[in-house]
Amino acid sequence: xxxxxxxxxxxxxxxxxxxxxxxxxxxxxxxPYHHWTTSTGWDLRNVQRLExxxxxxxxxxxxxxxxxxxxxxxxxxVEASMLAAPDRPGAQLERALGxxxxxxxxNPGTALLDYAERIRFAHTHYGVRDFVVLMERGxxxxxxxxxxxINGPCLDPKTLEPRIEKLPPAGTLKRIFRHSAxxxxxxxxxxxxxxxLLRQAFPPAHGANAASSQPASGAAQMPPGQTASxxxxxxxxxxxxxxxxxxxxxxxVIDSDRSALxxxxxxxxxxxxxxxxxxxxxxxxxxxxxxxxxxxxARSRLSLDVGPYDGHFNALGVSLVTQAAAAAxxxx
Numbered sequence: 581x582x583x584x585x586x587x588x589x590x591x592x593x594x595x596x597x598x599x600x601x602x603x604x605x606x607x608x609x610x611x612p613y614h615h616w617t618t619s620t621g622w623d624l625r626n627v628q629r630l631e632x633x634x635x636x637x638x639x640x641x642x643x644x645x646x647x648x649x650x651x652x653x654x655x656x657x658v659e660a661s662m663l664a665a666p667d668r669p670g671a672q673l674e675r676a677l678g679x680x681x682x683x684x685x686x687n688p689g690t691a692l693l694d695y696a697e698r699i700r701f702a703h704t705h706y707g708v709r710d711f712v713v714l715m716e717r718g719x720x721x722x723x724x725x726x727x728x729x730i731n732g733p734c735l736d737p738k739t740l741e742p743r744i745e746k747l748p749p750a751g752t753l754k755r756i757f758r759h760s761a762x763x764x765x766x767x768x769x770x771x772x773x774x775x776x777l778l779r780q781a782f783p784p785a786h787g788a789n790a791a792s793s794q795p796a797s798g799a800a801q802m803p804p805g806q807t808a809s810x811x812x813x814x815x816x817x818x819x820x821x822x823x824x825x826x827x828x829x830x831x832x833v834i835d836s837d838r839s840a841l842x843x844x845x846x847x848x849x850x851x852x853x854x855x856x857x858x859x860x861x862x863x864x865x866x867x868x869x870x871x872x873x874x875x876x877x878a879r880s881r882l883s884l885d886v887g888p889y890d891g892h893f894n895a896l897g898v899s900l901v902t903q904a905a906a907a908a909x910x911x912x
Contacts (some may be wrong), residue, residue, distance in 0.1 A: 581762070584762050585760060585762045588761035588764075588765050589761045591619075591624060591765075592617045592618075592619045592624055592627040592629075592762070593617065593624065593761050593764045593765045593768065594616060594617060594618050594619070594768045594769075597610065597616055597758065597764075598610065598611055598614065598750075598758055599747075600749075600750075600755060602636050602699065603635055603636060603701070603748070604701055606697045606731070606732035606733065606746070607687075607694075607697050607698060607701055607731070607732065608662075608687055608690070608694075608731040608732075608747065609635065609636030609687060610631070610632040610636040610637070610638075611636060612632060612633065612634050612636050613628070613631065613632060613633070613634070614631065614632045614636070615630070615631050615730075616629075616630055617629050617630070617771065618630060618661045618662065619775075620662055620769075620886075620889065620890060621889060622769050622770055623901070624769065625887075625889075626662040626886065626890075627665065628661055628662065628663070628665075630661055634746060634887065635685075636658075636764045637683075637684060637685050637686065637687070637725070638659045638661060638668075638684070638686065639670050639682065639683065639684040639685075640665060640671045640674065640682075640684065641666070641682075641683075642760050643683045643702075643706055644706065645676075645705075645706050645707050646681055646706060646708070647683040647707040647708070647709055648680060648681065649680070649682065649683050649707075649710075650673070650677065650680060650681070650682050650683070650707050650708070650710045650711065650712060650909075651670060651682075651683045651685055651698070651699065651702040651706075651708045651710070651711050651712070652670050652673055652683065652684045652686070652711075652712045652714065652859075653685050653686075653695045653698050653699060653702075653712070653714070654669075654685075654686050654695065654713060654714035654715065654716075655686075655687060655688055655689065655691070655709060655716065655719070655729075656686065656688035656689070657669070657685060657686065657689055657709050657716060657835070657892055657893060658670070658684055658685070658686025658714050658900075659686035659687065660686070660898065661890060661893070661895070662886055662890060662892060663895060663898070664895075667894075667895035667898060668684070668898065669684060669686070669714060669807045669893075669898050669902055670682050670683075670684025670686075671684075671717065671900050672895075672899055672902040673687060673712065673902040673906060676902045676903050676905070676906035677756060677906050677909065681789065683702060683706065683708065685698045685702065685709070686714075687731065689728070689729050690696065690730070690731050690816075690887075691718075691719045691720075691722035691723040691727065691729045691730060691734075692715070692719045692720055692722070692723045692814060692818050693723045693732070693733040693734055693735070693814070693817065693818060693821070694723075694730065694731050694732055694733070695713055695818070695883075696718075696733070696817075696818050696821040696895060697732055697793065697821075699711055699821075699822045699823075699825050699826055699850070700711075700821070700822070700825050700879050701790050701866045702825075703824075703825035703827070704808070705826070709826075709827045709828030709829075710828040710829045710830075710831075710909070711829075711830050711831070712826075712831045712832075712833065712905045713823075713830070713831070713832045713833070713834060714833050714835075714860050715833065715834045715835060716835050717762060717834070717835050717836065717837070717849065717852055718813065720810075720811055720814050720851065720855050721810070721811075721851070723735060723814045723817075723818075723833075724736075724737040724810060724814070725737060725745045726745075730745040730748055731746065731747060732744055732745070733745075733819065734812070735813060737810075737815060738811065738814050740809070740810060742817065747904045750863065754908070759839065773862055780842075796826045811851050811854045812854070812858065815854075815855055815858040815859065815862075816858070819862040819864075823900060829865065829908070829909060830863070830864045830865065830907050831864070831866075831867065831908045832859055832864050832865070832866045832867065833867040833869065833870060833901050833904065833905055834852065834855070834856065834867070834869060835851070835869055836852075836868070836869045836870040836873055836886055836899075838873055838885065838891070839891075840876055841870065841873045841874055842877050842883070842884075844877070846870070846881055856868055859906050860871065865902045865908045866910075867901070867905060867908060869900075869901060869904075872900060872901075872904055873900070882896060883896075884896055884897030884900065885897065
């Protein structure tokens with residue numbers, strides 16, 4: 581084990597990614613000016629050496645009070661740790677806006693109501709008025725408590741009442757693992773899950789029936805008949821919470837089913853369509869990437885994904901969405 585630890589310390593596996601509530605009781609981030617290395621998969625692809633800024637985000641600049649700045653809010657799609665720094669959304673959006681400062685506030689494993697807290701923070705502490713929110717298709721549903729993508733506010737999946745679901749403080753064992761390259765390789769690169777191993781070793785008493793009743797990974801269990809109403813309530817809650825803070829232009833870019841579009845298919849997504857309708861009614865400029873990506877695939881076979889193993893945007897995909905966001909700011 582010691583030899584393996586020494587060996588992996590020499591390799592570009594993720595080490596010491598010490599997330600915590602450093603800047604705000606409801607906002608998770610890295611420690612300011614924290615250094616670490618990331619890579620993808622067992623064979624350590626897409627190696628990047630990262631450093632967080634003064635606020636604990638992987639960004640191309642420190643943040644300072646500036647009413648002319650644009651805050652770019654999202655999850656791992658904004659952090660884009662697998663891309664080179666100039667190719668990440670914050671850097672590309674800043675170039676597309678002609679050098680206007682962009683504060684990239686991306687935090688992996690978060691959802692729409694977490695984004696509202698970052699909008700609050702950016703306006704209150706830095707005077708930001710204009711925002712771009714880069715959304716995954718699952719960001720609305722992942723705002724339900726228990727989704728595994730919550731760092732703070734969420735809605736109870738049964739009652740749809742607001743709750744707070746924060747990550748617990750790291751215990752002694754977890755703090756040790758954070759500094760172990762071998763542990764990071766096993767849990768990060770190989771995606772080893774003790775919980776999944778236990779479920780496989782000790783299956784539920786009712787077998788397949790019990791398993792089928794469990795929600796899919798990353799999704800909260802919804803009561804029957806609430807599929808539509810949760811979209812309305814999550815969306816309403818988001819816009820009510822950001823209303824005092826998003827006082828300028830709010831541009832929302834929402835991802836689409838790129839794998840289907842690349843095959844010339846268009847799959848209906850009623851929840852996504854409903855969110856777009858509600859967001860536009862609330863005054864947001866919504867960029868629906870379906871026609872944008874359809875046009876791309878009609879003229880090119882180039883993928884917009886990092887790879888078949890990673891559905892995050894590659895540099896070309898980032899360019900398409902940031903150019904579209906910048907064009908929205910040019911409109912009256």
